[in-house]
Amino acid sequence: xxxxVQVFDAVLVVLLLWLGWRALASAxxxxxxxQFIVFGLLLSLAWVRLGAPDVALAxxxxxxxxxxxxxxxxxxxxxxxxxxxxxxxxxxxxxxxxIALAALGLAALLVASxxxxxxxxxxxxxxxxxxxxASGVSNPVTATLLNYRAWDTLLEVGVLMLAVxxxxxxxxxxxxxxxAPDPMLGLLLRVLLPLTVIVAGxxxxxxxxxxxxxxxxxxxxxxxxVLWHLARPLSLGPSPVVxxxxxxxxxxxxxxxxxxxxxxxxxLTFPPEHAGAIILVIEAAAMLxxxxxxxxxxxxxxxxxxxxxxxxxxxxASAVPGAPNPGAAP
Amino acid sequence: MSGxxxxxxxxxxxxxxxxxxxxxGSVGVxxxxxxxxxxxxxxxxxxxxxxxxVLGLMLQADDAFEVLRLLLVWLLVLFASSVACYxxxxxxxxxxxxxxxxxxxxxxxxxxxxx
Amino acid sequence: MPEWMTPALWIAAAAVLxxxxxxxxxxxxxxxxxxxxxAAQLLGTGAVAxxxxxxxxxxxxxxxxxxxxxxxxxxxxxxxxxxRIGVQPPERDEGRGPTRATEDGS
Numbered sequence: 001x002x003x004x005v006q007v008f009d010a011v012l013v014v015l016l017l018w019l020g021w022r023a024l025a026s027a028x029x030x031x032x033x034x035q036f037i038v039f040g041l042l043l044s045l046a047w048v049r050l051g052a053p054d055v056a057l058a059x060x061x062x063x064x065x066x067x068x069x070x071x072x073x074x075x076x077x078x079x080x081x082x083x084x085x086x087x088x089x090x091x092x093x094x095x096x097x098x099i100a101l102a103a104l105g106l107a108a109l110l111v112a113s114x115x116x117x118x119x120x121x122x123x124x125x126x127x128x129x130x131x132x133x134a135s136g137v138s139n140p141v142t143a144t145l146l147n148y149r150a151w152d153t154l155l156e157v158g159v160l161m162l163a164v165x166x167x168x169x170x171x172x173x174x175x176x177x178x179x180a181p182d183p184m185l186g187l188l189l190r191v192l193l194p195l196t197v198i199v200a201g202x203x204x205x206x207x208x209x210x211x212x213x214x215x216x217x218x219x220x221x222x223x224x225x226v227l228w229h230l231a232r233p234l235s236l237g238p239s240p241v242v243x244x245x246x247x248x249x250x251x252x253x254x255x256x257x258x259x260x261x262x263x264x265x266x267x268l269t270f271p272p273e274h275a276g277a278i279i280l281v282i283e284a285a286a287m288l289x290x291x292x293x294x295x296x297x298x299x300x301x302x303x304x305x306x307x308x309x310x311x312x313x314x315x316x317a318s319a320v321p322g323a324p325n326p327g328a329a330p
Numbered sequence: 331m332s333g334x335x336x337x338x339x340x341x342x343x344x345x346x347x348x349x350x351x352x353x354x355g356s357v358g359v360x361x362x363x364x365x366x367x368x369x370x371x372x373x374x375x376x377x378x379x380x381x382x383x384v385l386g387l388m389l390q391a392d393d394a395f396e397v398l399r400l401l402l403v404w405l406l407v408l409f410a411s412s413v414a415c416y417x418x419x420x421x422x423x424x425x426x427x428x429x430x431x432x433x434x435x436x437x438x439x440x441x442x443x444x445x
Numbered sequence: 446m447p448e449w450m451t452p453a454l455w456i457a458a459a460a461v462l463x464x465x466x467x468x469x470x471x472x473x474x475x476x477x478x479x480x481x482x483x484a485a486q487l488l489g490t491g492a493v494a495x496x497x498x499x500x501x502x503x504x505x506x507x508x509x510x511x512x513x514x515x516x517x518x519x520x521x522x523x524x525x526x527x528x529r530i531g532v533q534p535p536e537r538d539e540g541r542g543p544t545r546a547t548e549d550g551s
Contacts, residue, residue, distance in 0.1 A: 031475065
């Protein structure tokens with residue numbers, strides 16, 4: 001490998017290690033969150049260097065975008081209840097020692113099993129590429145996720161669904177004091193929301209033959225939803241429509257699985273001539289569900305905003321994006 | 331010297347100029363005394379740096395679609411970072427109304443506990 | 446393109462990564478949370494530049510899509526920040542979350 005490539009990789013690795021350490025060790029929670037966001041940015045560069053642009057896309061969308069938004073929002077709520085006021089004490093308590101030992105043990109196991117791998121194992125890449133023609137798509141990553149191991153992906157969509165059910169089960173949070181509509185955020189929303197929808201559709205479509213896919217598209221859509229919630233607060237409680245969209249992806253996936261089990265070659269074994277269309281349908285449904293689930297995770301479940309004692313009739317009057325904004329600055 | 335060489339040299343020149351602006355932006359963010367001046371350094375220098383890099387890469391693009399995508403990325407960053415910097419700057423002005431470069435704000439300013 | 450182009454692009458990418466490292470010093474030092482947030486913004490722009498350069502250097506147009514996603518999401522964290530937390534004066538900033546949203550759309 002050329003020297004300049006090695007220099008780039010070395011700088012990247014050093015920055016990642018340093019950021020990872022600082023994000024864990026800094027006593028200032030806000031600083032730790034920012035460092036974690038930057039860590040996500042650089043991690044997506046690392047995935048690029050490892051030749052995994054699909055993962056880099058997902059990391060860019062989730063790590064640098066949504067995870068940061070969730071953490072900052074969490075920090076805001078912690079601050080309200082005063083929980084963040086006690087600075088994190090950094091000493092070793094027995095519990096932390098136990099966790100550290102367990103983590104070290106796990107790391108040792110992983111290292112040992114990585115070392116135990118045969119030096120020249122051909123891996124599964126060869127058979128995966130050989131079957132690509134029958135998978136319905138030409139991007140091997142999408143073929144793996146939605147055809148070869150569609151079962152795993154079905155369960156992953158299920159896990160996300162359960163996560164939002166978990167949030168809904170929890171007692172409703174007192175709403176944060178609701179800021180008035182902000183013309184700049186409205187502008188941001190009007191420009192970025194259509195673009196996130198277009199690019200999400202593009203990623204979904206392009207995922208058949210190039211890096212992209214349902215998860216990446218969903219993360220983008222969800223980021224658009226988060227912006228929407230910031231500009232014009234949404235209420236995403238478990239209403240019938242929201243529930244229907246949340247289960248849509250899992251339901252479609254499962255229905256396809258049952259249909260293939262009854263009519264065809266077995267659970268989630270797609271007939272090659274229809275595999276491409278089946279994958280697109282599953283991905284489209286999954287993208288909608290995952291996006292809504294992520295936005296619902298961000299919104300959480302708030303008690304009625306009137307509890308906060310802040311009149312917000314202005315916010316409700318302009319709850320439709322694109323509507324003329326009464327608070328617009330000249 | 332072929333046309334390709336000239337185009338390559340021009341492209342590299344633009345990219346190198348972009349590096350200078352990135353460096354200037356970073357030095358500004360490190361060295362300038364307060365938040366608002368740092369914001370000022372950041373938005374302008376970095377977006378110009380990225381713009382020059384994009385311009386340089388456009389000279390090497392394979393097709394029109396790539397040119398368009400490069401342009402779209404730059405415009406988006408331009409838009410996003412100017413809005414984000416505006417938001418942070420306004421938030422900073424409201425938080426410490428006595429910042430050196432603070433302009434007088436609206437009449438509701440003194441109801442805030444930041445002063 | 447001439448054959449010296451690829452190494453030159455790698456060097457440029459490494460240089461942008463270097464300026465990202467400089468920005469990290471600002472994240473570390475603060476002093477206010479606004480400083481940290483704006484430094485993160487700088488790093489996002491830098492990461493986009495690195496991705497564009499690598500897309501050309503490694504001839505991987507898919508990286509343009511990664512850059513596009515980063516560019517689209519560049520301001521989400523910043524928007525959550527001003528809407529939920531807001532800049533706080535540095536002396537009140539250490540280890541502390543926010544007390545309320547500071548925006549009131551005057």
